[in-house]
Amino acid sequence: MCIRALSYIGLEAEDLDAWQSFATDVLGLMKVPSDDAGTIRFRLDSRAWRIAVDKGDSNDLTYIGFEVAGREELDAMRKRIEACGVTTNPGSMELRRQRGVLDLFHFEDPIGLRIELFYGATEVFEQPFCSPAGVSGFMTAEQGLGHVVLLVPDVAKSLDFYERALGLRLTDVIDMTTPGGIVELLFMNCNPRHHTIALAGMASPRKLDHFMIQVASIDDMGLAYDRALKAGTRIRASIGRHSNDHMVSFYAFTPSGAAVEYGWGAREIDHNWNVVRYDTTSVWGHHSPIET
Template sequence: MFVKSLGYVGVASPDAKQWLEFGPEILGMQPVEAGADTVFLRMDDADHRLAVHYGDRNRMLYAGWDVGSEEQLHALAERLEERGISYNQGTDEECADRAVLGLLAVQDPMGLRHEFFYGQKLVPNSFHPARPMSRFVTGSQGLGHIVLATPNLKQCDQFFRDVLGFRKSDEIYTFMDLWFYHCNPRHHSLALTPMPGVRGLHHVMVEVADLDDVGAAYDECMSRNIPLSMTLGRHVNDRMVSFYVRTPAGFDIEYGWGAITVDDEVWTVAQYDRPSVWGHRMVAETPPGALEMSD
């Protein structure tokens, strides 16, 4: 397996500046404004985990995956060359922007950009939650997880499993089919959902260390009338208690607590016919605005 964890996510939005309020006051993240066009958000002592760049429309720009070392990055480059998959070496400017020592970039089968890096910048004891809360669950489990919409589920499954080494966690078949993948003990760092003719970022999950942190964020959304996509509930597969809120960049944030972890020594892939044990009722009538038509 090449990937160790999800390191960062970058999106574009015409409402990037709204994250200077949404990130800290709703999510508890620490904002770092970088010039006129980008807002960086911290969740721990990593330089940043979310980057919101100004753009003319809401869309995912890149997902950054930590491979752990320069040697692993070279090994991944060799694997891509063997499979005939083109990639680009990260420029000095891109590495500086992502606060990493080195990276290479690949387009997945649906045309979304994935960056594989090593040497993420860490500043010990630099993270300070923007509102009272415990902490975000990151470390070896990374940022959290992303869910991507794809017009070709099997083609993307082959790319992430056979080329990159992700392992299947389980599958859900319901109003929204989902395949889940892990690369560390987090139940899933990636999930794919088939949407004919559509690609893009459905949601990003961040996990907190205390259930009360979820309740506090939920209350903030209620008091400010911030649109929810799904109400509070508990998922059937990873057992996370969470809710989904629509962000100023169009995609959803799943804000959760209490997920189980995966042990590959004993883990078996399962299928489920519902997404949740309780709750998670749909609220938003429209899909996330960070999705776009595929080519």
């Protein structure tokens, strides 16, 4: 296993002002000062940035960045990915500068999502993380930024790609009952976080169903829920506990359409984990506003 964590994501949104207000006032992220009018970036911890939002009309996820330990691991991953028949592209000096990493390369996954592998992220310990909304902290470190759930038309193809080319492991499977039938959800890990990537088997013009960030205390999560309600944010799912990672969370729609899961208290996994399956996504809660 060479990939250590999901370290950053890039989104595209038409309304950057709305995204900035949502990210700082509701989610409690720290905006990175910048002169670039076309991109806003946010911090969750000592990293220089974790979430970037570029101005654009796709309103979707545009790239994700996975971290490896160093140069040797980056070279090994490039060879492994190319051996699976995937074309990789070296990162230009300009791209490395934008991302603030020592080196990277990029390629596309089966749904055309740009994946960047890198080492050497920028740390800014001299500028301590300070949430504008008073969040006490986000759970990152060895578990990385959080997780992303991708909408994929062919789950078997995407699973094979993330297992064989990237070396992620299947954690568990949920067969989710929907009005349109059973949807298969596959959860994959690369560190103690229960899942870093999940694949939802459904065709969609969008790549991203939601991304998840995890806070340090249940009060951080509950206070964010209150801020979302007060701000008039569209809630996708009320507070609830997931059956597989045991995360207590709520889901809100971001200004660019995809949802964010705001969670606390997920269990961690280790090398003794056995793959299991579930018939339901939640133990309790996570009701849509229509149900409540």
